[in-house]
Amino acid sequence: MGSSHLLLCVLLWSFCLIALGSTEHNIVVVPTSSFASESTCFSSLSHVPSDPSRASVPLVHRQGPCAPSGSSIVKPSFQEMLRRDARRNHIISKAVGLTTTLSDASVSIPTALGNAVDSLEYVVTLGIGTPAVEQTVLIDTGSDLSWVQCQPCISTECYPQKDPLFDPRKSSTYGTISCQSGECKNLNRTGYHGDCTDDNVCRFSIGPYGDGSNTSGVYSTDTLTLAPGITIRNFSFGCGHDQQGENDKYDGLLGLGGAPESLVSQTAERYGRAFSYCLPPGNGTAGFLSLGASSNNTAGFVFTPMHQFAPGVSTFYMVNLSGISVEGKQVDIPPEIFSKGMIVDSGSIVTQLPKTAYLALQSAFRSAMSAYPLLPPNEDGLDTCYNFTGHSNITVPKVSLMFSGGATIDLDVPSGVMVEDCLAFDGDSSDNVLFGVLGNVNQRTFEVLYDSGRGNIGFRPEPAEA
Template sequence: MASSLLLCLLLCSYYAIAHGGNEHDFVVVPTSSFASEPACSAASSRATSAPNRASVPLAHRHGACAPSGATDKPSLAERLHRDRGRRNYIVSKASGRTTLLSEGGVSIPTSRGDAVDSLEYVVTLGIGTPAVEQTVLMDTGSDLSWVQCKPCNSSECYPQKDPLFDPSSSSTYTPIPCDTDACRDLGSDTYNHGCTNGTGPSLCQYGIRYGGGSTTVGLYSTETLTLKPGVSIKNFSFGCGFDQHGPYDKFDGLLGLGGAPESLVSQTTTLYGGAFSYCLPPGNSTAGFLALGAPSNHTAGFVFTPLHRFPDVATFYMVTLAGISVGGKQLDIPPTVFSKGMIIDSGTVVTGLPATAYSALRSAFRSAMSAYPLLPRNDGLDTCYNLTGLSNVTVPKVALTFSGGATIDLDVPSGVLLEGCLAFVGGSSDSQVGIIGNVNQRTFEVLYDSGKGKVGFRPGAC
């Protein structure tokens, strides 16, 4: 054991000399850290507190800490396939390209990625009075929140572990009438609101069709949303879904955290100032958190970079990447390569870089990891390593620098490697927007503060 550790330390020193850094720019990682733990470990989240802040636990949907219980985890190839679809869709939407698909004679705009199955993190909230617990996927790339509602039979709704929300049992549920500003503001070009055609009052309908063909249709409604005991949001606008189709997987709905008016963040601006944060845990068997509102001591432990928005797409949060370093050495990447910006997204797994930036990163990372044999390309990831039989691996630190000088050292290995593969891919060119995926965000508290126009990163938060 001692000789193995000594060898790793010697390798660190060798890499440092060879690549112009020092041993602090490399991390000796036990290969056991790449394996998932079978049980949920004690939460180590350190959400910064404030009187006007509400925090709830967050977990990976396929991990042991998921409130609805772990489901069969898809293979890496399946995750990457879904992830690529989501990433491609976000890029196309950011470029102003929208596709209309038909569902039951009604045109519903395609929203988000290849499928809802590309989303990975869940939170448990209460909806209605009395509150009914619902486990929902959180998504910074979506705006309208929804849950499945009664009366839904097996042909109209997919199976979920929690009881379906029953609006007739809630004293605070109200469907939104069709001829109202709230319904008109939903926007036919976004969620294709329509009106019910029955004998009773005409009610507002919403419809979303995701890129992979999954759909949700129902009544646009208001209800009390309970974040935790004693902390509730009254008259929260959401979708009460009565017709869902697609490869959904046990979760009860979706929580939209985007920047458009329909999102939870926008609806609670008067309460929480348009700010929220989360910490994605380093593994699937530990917990993180989602918090509404900014910390009281707003700058403690954070580094900040300006937040940008697309003029015609309010959903996405964008920052400007200024540089990348590997093993303490700054890569030679022209600043113009990053001119299109980077969307920060909780639902995308792997970070997509402009082609020139990725080429430089891949070359430097492979050079620093040259002691380990490369594996064949894995459905888009082309820098994967065979670590079989090794007790420890020496991994170079990867740092991202944003406009304004904010620099973050990605967590090693959880923020750099995904099942032994470098968690980055390259775009087809330098002419499209990039995306910072959730692997790179692990262990950071990522603070989105629309009111102050900045994004913050606080390391070691979970």
């Protein structure tokens, strides 16, 4: 038992990262091929061993070869994916709304970058209903309510998705939630608009997002299958019958926030309100999503305290950034610039910093990359992008993030520092922001552990080479 558990830890750790390039001091020399999308999935990384103390499933990029096969629709451009992400991601509007209205043991799941469903976010494949119907859903730590598109849903009310629509009429364990239930009443408190129908069925609504799109339908329960033999009975989720606006080809969303509707809260007695994930560095590798945390295996993690976004708001996981370094030198940023905190969000792509912090990082990074032509700012706000044409190798500076409590993480180069030849950071219009956002690019190759019970977030990089 002990040896098999050790083997599992080694496999999961190595599963979390394939190192790229060679490292010297505070720069990393990487081949330009490492910036390109992979066309082959590393099948040896797509299997997550079973662990009786944790529930795990594979996690993959939405558009990579590791993702379940999708349609042959032409993939959108990088700029279009960023625009869709910005329009769909309602973390800021939800946080602002909640601020004003609320002032008064484990399983592993494979994860992947979502190329198969036209996004730079990450997906897992789960089963819903009895018999279980596979659904490929985004993982989102900035949302609580999980949902999938459901039958009946005509083409004008639902967007095209990768898998067949879930049909609740064919599930023997499906049920609806009544309007009088505490679960329904709680939807209004957490911003999901619980309404009543004429037949006493609770309805949910999410949005509108920045582009006016929204998702609404029936608040329901059914059996959720995380992995063979690992099920969550009476899992509450949204059965969406009406989706409006532009969307990608994913089937729905898995909410990993801290509010009562989330998967984390619904499985709290079983997995202790703890979960972790490893976001793979590119399209051709797989990671994992695990529910639960080992009580005695924290080797390699660095921890920073988790704190509450606002009184009564439990959705978001917040930490305090204390500094940034480039090439081993701390960037000159006044500490008070980071006083509002950072939301750690798997559903955002690039990291959003206060204006002063971003401009200081931008200056240091551009100085270190002065050998390469700088491209004009793109229309989506990324203003530190490069033309690497004619270069077989690129020298990229190391970037490190420092958090309160002494935790420092060295971002993977290039996958955790740059995305599509651009610095994976952006700046707000001022320093007077409610919070910053730590996006998923910076989190790549780390196992990120959210442990609400212990009140901290941990980051564990690849194991050191022997």
